[in-house]
Amino acid sequence: MATNLPPEYFEADKRYRAAKTPGEKISCIEELLRIVPKHKGTDKLRAGLRKRLSKIKITAQAKKGTGKRESAFRIEKEGAGQVVLVGPANVGKSALVSALTNATPEIADFPYTTWKPTPGMMPMENIQIQLVDTPPLNRDFMESELLDLIRRSDYILLVVDLQTDPVHQLEESFAILQEHRIMPDHLKELFTEQRGLIFIPFLVLTNKFDNDNFDENFEIFCELLENDWPSIPVSATTGRNLEQFKRMLFDRLEIIRVYSKAPGKHPDFKEPFILKKGDTVEGFAGKVHQDFAKKLKTARLWGTAVFDGQLVQRDHVLSDGDIVELQI
Template sequence: MPANLPPTYFEAEKRYREAKTPADGITALEEMLAIMPKHKGTDKLKADLRRRISKLKSKQQQKKKLGRRDRSYTIEREGVGQVVLLGTPNVGKSALVAALTNADPPVADFPHSTWKPTPGMMYFENVQIQLIDMPPVSKEHTEPWLLDIARRADIILVVVDVQTDPMQQLEETVSFLKDNRIAPLGMADLYGVTDRWTFVSFLVVANRSDDQSTEENFEIFKSLVEDDWSLIPVSAKTGRNFDLLRQTLFTNLEIIRVYTKVPGKGPDRKAPFVLKKGSRLEDLASKIHKDFLEKLKYAKVWGKDVYDGQMVQRDHVLQDGDVVELHM
């Protein structure tokens, strides 16, 4: 039986062939399906149109998923710790990351020049710490990924501009985080029910502390801060207190570097094993290889809290900088 298709069908078919998007194509195909006469002669054509509609809808769904992924960011962890920089607009977060790392975030004198996370690696002695430059915090609109990255961080570095109302900037940033159930580590007792909260180590840096003329600003800011914050005046312009900042970040990560050696040879100090503070000898052995843990008899340690070559057992607590010689 012939299909006997009306002229309006062919007009819709033309729109389908000229469609620029899956949505336009679906609209035209559905129109063709509605116009088509209902009899046996059109059964195969109807089935073909439905297949095309299904294919375009699948394509449309894929594009939506890709679009969602485009607006989501996952930063792969690198180095010995991850530090996220947060603050209100135009406090100099990007300039700090650019000065401290190998990253090249957009640095501008106008606010909101950063719209996506930019990671960079900062050296502290023989290890690297990952810094992530983030868009400014805003109560008006916040991408969910910004909060996800902040929650996964080891440290949140709150950046304020010491020259332009740093107290208000600190309050806005901390208030924004608290509104989203992110609070400083060590303050869990203040929030009652804590199972829905994320507690992260906080550190505050007063950027643009470029010279002696800003000392008074910093002292006033420090006197106004009521909570027990760690405050460091820094300058992305001059590098002021960068060494102190690096050391403080490393200390707040609560990790240690341990070096291994074989009998009769010195340690390789370029590639330390990084462990959590409080780790024992058995934790080091396990990290090197599971066989080491099973076969370990004792170790000799060189460090601050032992005499050179002191023999220790599995439960010995290691310190940052220890050199360990394992014996099986």
């Protein structure tokens, strides 16, 4: 299909080629995107322009960050865990972050809209989990700071588009991450002899599971992967399975919520302490105050595995929802 570009496009393209500063180049490409007609014949051209724009913006941001400014890729961890969404362009990462959190990343139906990470807080019952939208994984251009962000994260959500060859998208994304020595935690046993690998828990989010018509697509997707990858189908557009996904992510983060109680008072249910599964009363005491772990004698516990108010020792393993009254 012919692109049928108007004369204004070629004039703007000349200005782009003559531009010297990143700001001038960004303005020119944004003008080109406004001029290019939107139809199938210009899809590749628009994608190329978005990709070029993304590279220039990231490079410009990196140069700004060489001074005292913080890099856009340095996202401080907040909430019960930091979870990054990765994957190819146009699979709906930004739409998912927008649907699940308070963040408002730029969303468009063409690729390379996202050029820097965007964090948002996802509520899950009475806690918040940090989700981070990221630029697309791309062999031709991978910002080293993006890789650092992924390596520092607590969990990776690999997003694919269920309606557009999700197996290829997953394999390509996995290959790119593997080239940079970032590996799924569930495959650790297959790579025991390789050194220098970073293993992080993964979950595959198969987005655009918009209605029942795509049930078979997801079944075929799982069969082709031989169920080797943990996955859940969701839809950012309709909200389908998003609540189930929240619970699944909470469980897979392997965290628990523990509530503090002062003697003679009601427990504080508003802000639970977040611990890892397997943590003990002693670990909880250290979370409340660094000196409490040393001074701790015993504790009273309310929970599913004990009698209400039962005395327990400092090495008692806690469960999600436990209420602890420390005896200092």
